Amino acid sequence: MTRFLRIARIGSEGLKLHPLRSLLTALGIIIGVGTVIYMLAVIEGRGAEIQERIKARGSNNIILRARKPQDDTKASATRSREVVYGLTYEDARRIHDTFKEVDVLVPVRDVASAVYNGDARSDTVTMATVPWYLDVSRGSLQHGRWFTDLEMSDATPVAVLGATLARSLFLWKDPVGASVRIGSKVYAIIGVLEATVTSDERESLKRDRAAYIPLTTVRERFGERNVKTATGSMDIERVELHEIILQVKDAKDVVSISEGVRTMLARFHTNEDYEIDVPLALLEEAQRESNKAKQLFGSIAAISLLVGGIGIMNIMLASVTERTREIGIRRALGARRSDITLQFLVETLILSVAGGIIGIVCGISAAALHEQFVTDSHTMVTAMSVVLAFGISAFVGVLAGLYPAVRASAMDPIEALRHE
Amino acid sequence: MGDAVVRALDGVDLVIGKGEFVAVMGPSGSGKSTLLNLLGCLDRPDQGQYLLDGQDVASLHDDELSALRSARLGFIFQSFNLIQSLNVVQNIGLPLVYGDCDPAEAEARSRKLAARVGLTDRCSHRPMELSGGQQQRVAIARSLANNPVIILADEPTGNLDSRTGNEIMALLAELHAEGRTIVMVTHEDDIAAKAQRVVTMRDGRVQHDTGVRS
Known part of the structure; x- marks a missing residue:
């Protein structure tokens, strides 16, 4: 020792x-x-x-959302009028053409219309989108399938249901092969989504209760108008796109592209009828x-x-x-x-x-x-x-x-x- | 008072030969303790020389003094100075911690020394559980642990009654007989009488030196 x-x-x-x-x-x-x-x-x-x-919202994603602008003409406005706001197809095209770093662009249009299975009704949002939405949103199918490019281009009336929506309209029956009515039109159900597992509860709730249809279908059948009736008044909103999800190739470009998009949107929108959500910026x-x-x-x-x-x-x-x-x-x-x-x-x-x-x-x-x-x-x-x-x-x-x-x-x- | 230089030792010229048994006497304040501290390499002279085996101690570094104490010197104190938290064997083995000695070997050696001073059955006792005479015997055994050539004893019998004092003196005589050099400070004449040579000090000077008596 x-x-x-x-x-x-x-x-x-x-x-x-x-x-x-x-x-x-x-x-x-x-x-x-x-x-x-x-x-x-x-x-x-x-x-x-x-x-x-x-991260569940995608750290490589930039999410653009339509936002109804502050109403400053309320007192003088008529009770029934049309409000035009939100993102446009033109916005999506411009972003797609300008920012080559954007890998995938997913436009989403919300349709505020109840979904029916016979008498069973669910007040929910129908999300009209593109075939590649599923990948970007990291969703997965319980069974059935998502809609195809062909169905997209043909504006086929098909729908995929969120897990909660499927349960509330069809209980324990398999909805695939059956059909639902959205607004006044009928859609064939081709798939049911798995319940979402993000820890963002609000987002999960929305996704699970939604029905998904091809974007082209909604344009053809609903036009760009959303009609909301409330007691004594009728609001007509004209919104082309409610949401555009941009997926950027490289995480390091996310912040700079979000700034670019912000500048671009500011130039073409007279009032700020959109918001930009950058999960990565939130993450940082x-x-x-x-x-x-x-x-x-x-x-x-x-x-x-x-x-x-x-x-x-x-x-x-x-x-x-x-x-x-x-x-x-x-x-x-x-x-x-x-x-x-x-x-x-x-x-x-x-x-x-x-x-x-x-x-x-x-x-x-x-x-x-x-x-x-x-x-x-x-x-x-x-x-x-x-x-x-x-x-x-x-x-x-x-x-x-x-x-x-x-x-x-x-x-x-x-x-x-x-x-x- | 604060400015006054106190010369605890002044002009002391002393040669102690190998194997001598020297008693240093004198009234308190005469410098005998200072002399012993110098001899024990606990202190260095401000002026003058102390040659230990021909080596000038004043020029040595603190660590070298420690090494010297560890290798050559054994101390016995008036108040025994045992460490209360250690038992008899551990106290005896204390110098071996600072020498180069394996713990197992150190313990064997310590037990042997405990036996030599008649404390075989007290090995695991603490100092508090021993009488004064027994404590001093532990201290003597401890002073022998590193097998020193010089043993310095500062009033070893000062706290003991005369009978136990005599026992301790017998032990010291034994060590002297083994050829060790012993320097002992005392103020008791009959204790000093047991040494070969008595050096009497006063006011920091050697007042009287009997020389080696046979």
Whole structure:
């Protein structure tokens, strides 16, 4: 056994003399490290949840939505009138022609018309779109099929039902092969979608309750008008497209293209009757928020670790004073200054490292309990946070131990031996 | 008072030969403890020289002094200076931690030394559980752990009654008989009388030196 190990062992045995004191001393580090792990796990879990939700909308996607502009002529307007707003086929064409980085462009037209199966009725939205919608929206078919390019170009009256819609109109029967009436026209059902599994509930709800028909069909049968009747008034809206989903090849182009699209739309639309949703920008925003939270809690945790370190230093200084005579004896019997330094440093190092390990266990347990008892929460303990917490605690230990240890070794052996 | 330079030792010219048993006497404040600290390499002279085996201690680095204490010197104190948290064997083995000695070997050696000072059945006791005489015997065993050539004893019988004091002196005499050099500070005449040579100090100077008596 080397001299180093022999002396390190003295340090570890010093801790066993006062188990309670050692535990209390380490408590500061235990709580500090535990808090770091726990807080970061909660933040990380929450961040991952948000990111997953955003990613479900496609991080390479840019989503343009029609938005009814603020009505500033309400007082003078007639009760029945036509409002024209939203995205146009022309917009879609221009975007497609201008931005070569846009891989796929999916136009969507919402038709506000009830869907009937005989007498069973469902008030829902019918989404008129293109054959490649399914891929871009990451949906999948329960059974049946999606409509084809041919059906698209022929404006065939076929429909695919969302999972919830199929259930509400057909109960347990298989709707494929049957037909539904949308507005006044009949559509053959060719497929049923799988229930959506995004964590964005509003979006899932909309998709699962929708019926999907070819965009060409809706143009032919409904024109561009949506008629909404309310008590005493009739709103006629003229909207060509409600949604255009752009899928960009490379994620790094997403933000710049979204800016380009914004500029282009601003030029051709007199008022802002659209909105641009960039999941990636939201994702980056969410990541920034998450990082900010991490920094904030990180600094709180750093303070608690600092307090823990001061606690250790305090006890070690007291211990050095209390053991002055022992230090004198050891020096007289041949201990070098560095031996004394090492002895006390090992003590603090063991305290802080053991405290760190216990703290990590406590933090992970707390995160697990959090997930268990707080509904709808996810926590995520990352290796990074464990390494960080452990590293800081060891660092604090050395830092807090260094001064008392050096002070112990700097004692004059003669003075130390005289100490009562 | 603060400015006054106190010369604890002044003009001491002393040669102690190998294998001598020297008693240093004198009233308190006469410099005998300072002399012992110097001899024990716990302190260095501000001026003058201390040659240990022909080596000038004043020029040595702190670590080298430690190494010297570890290899050559054994200490016995008036107040025993045992570490309360360690048991008898661990106390005896303490100098071996700082020498180059395997722990297993150190323990065997410590047990042997405990037996030598008659404490075989007290090996796992703590110092608090021992009488003064027994504690001093532990301290003597400890001073022998690294097999030193010089043993420095600072009033080894000062805290003991005369009967136990005599037992301790018998042990020291034994060590002397083995050929070790012993320097002992005392202010008791009858204890000093057991040494070969008595050096009397006063005001930091050697007042009287009997020389080696046979």
